Amino acid sequence: MNMINIGSGTVVSKKLQYTYAEVMDITSNFELVIGRGGFGSVYCGQMKDGNKVAVKMLSSSSTQGPKEFRTEAELLMTVHHKNLVSFIGYCDEGDKMALIYEHMANGNLKECLSENHSHCLSWERRLQIAIDAAEGLDYLHHGCKPPIIHRDVKSTNILLSEDLEAKIADFGLSKVFKNSDNQNADSTMIHVDVGNEKSAIMGTMGYLDPEYYKLNKLNEKSDIYSYGVVLLELITGLSAVIKGNPSIHILEFVETQLEKGDLNTIIDPRLKGNFDVNSGWKVLGLAISCTASTSIQRPTMSAVLSELKQCVNLESTSTSERDIFVPPRHIYSEFYSSSMTYSFPR
Template sequence: MHPSTCLLRLNGTFIEDQNSCQTDHCEGKSKKFIVPLVISIVAAVALVTLLSVLIIFLRKKWRKQTEVVNSTASNNEELLKSKNRPFTYSEIATITANFNTEIGGGGFGKVFLGHLNDGTPVAVKLLSSSSKQGYKEFQAEAQSLMIVHHKNLVSLIGYCKEDDHMALVYEFMANGNLRQHLSETKETVLNWKQRLQIAVDAAQGLDYLHNGCKPPIVHRDLKPSNILLTEQMQAKIADFGLSRFFSTENASHILTSCPAGTLGYVDPEFHASCNLNKKIDVYSFGIILFELITGQPVIIRSTECNIHITEWVRPMIEKGDIRMIVDPRLENEFDVNAAWKAVEIAMSCALQASKQRPDMSHVLAELKECLGRNDQRVLTETNSWEMDPDMLPVAR
């Protein structure tokens, strides 16, 4: 008998029922197969549905973000068009109220206060007519400087080149320049922390010009009057790259007809070799740092003779008394270790041989450490005062 054959008893006799047996067996196997299949199909449909919903959601989100980015880019482009653009000479005259308020000046020309149409204050520098460049060259240089942006660089927002008239439009700096704040006639005196912070700010701007711009930009006329201060006393470097507007056909021409620094701040090696490089600015920065530390001008004048600040400070450094070096107007309110560190940095920057001077990236790192030492000293003194019972006020 076949193993799958079923026996039925009919009138006392057993007979084979193959159909009955096969149906029951197949139904059992079919059920075992169909249930997992249905579950798999439902799971697959659910997964496909979920993925479709997710893709639709992500597409909508991406589309919205793209619209926002495009809108922002469009707005920024409109803003740039409204500010970073050439001005006509008549517009320059209107902005400055016919050159009514002079706020500064130097080797490149006079500076006037101006206001854009939206009321934004600006500084308008009228350049002298000594440039040999044509309009296209001037325009290319100005536009290249307008894309140089850093928090410690004064922003150039426009320019004018019309016939013999040349002008640059800068952001306005409310607190003037560093030279004004270091002047003996200034009633308010910069404290030690402010001086260190100004040095760090200026170093950051210079480091960006040297190491963040391709090709590097050498300032060539760094001095306190070219370090401007915002309303919050943040320092920004001005007039960077300005010498590039003027003809530099050869080195002798640079020294004679093209501004290449200010007396006292010019690298002595550059005078001898005319080798234009980044270390020129490092030397100038060292001199400025000495001025911040000592409060003395770069050329100290007396009835007997005029002496450079490095010659004035050198014998005092040899004596080892930092209080003879630091600006007496601070009334000894400074950290001695931070002051010596600042003097060491200034000395290294002002070395005669340019190869021995550090890169601005190194100078910046050292100044930040110097500022950190000063802050730590202030914090330590504050904590010791708060925790010392003898220093606490006595209740009466």
């Protein structure tokens, strides 16, 4: 494939490059905004063959910039998986930068879990979304050489297709570990003080790995932590940071409810009990394992996938089998021993 140079980095084949005029045509002069993020606004577009696309424009006021734009373009050109958003092309004309993706008809997971959404996702569908996202992350961690750490896994970066298949999006903050011994972040988004030095921590509050936050050591387990928070969102139907006076982290909510020992106070009440109790406890235990405060205690994404598939199998058990289930007490000890060691970044 022919490669071209964009700014300081080698990016993608010219056949994927679009002019700004073409981008304007694709989006009908940026008529319909379908999302906003740290990069800028996302517009609905349509290609000449009739296929819908999403066009993400880099804003001059963006918290991300040309470096993140080129990181995302480079990665999207090299990674291909059914649970990663498909890359259509890009535009890079002076200060006019755009990334073009396949259109995901059902928006992002956070929107679909919102109380304002017209349809409540079933428990089975939530499990499948969790599996889809895990498949995408497992590919990044173990299917790519060198491995890729996403660094910004969150419910707004998990997009849903027309048939509610989940795909991971937004690779602007991703880190490629060309040297497996190099475990430190090398670009800036959120600045925090670590010891006596100011260090660069990248990610989104609520999903940020407390070990990474405290020690500034990045590895794939940082994505596992963030994924665990998303799993808790799927379980509870709540946001990572639950607004209130004061606002609390979703793990703090789970801690409080676990003291009651009633799974029904944790799992999204909109499901009205339509879930297998065995499956519910198992997924909750998995989420708690993923959000352990130290990375060594967290499972790999491959192990997460295996556990989630077992949860799906539990959905086929009979009602009588569900009735005799005894909640696993180890979930409590795991939670209190591993999940609340650090204060959550505010």
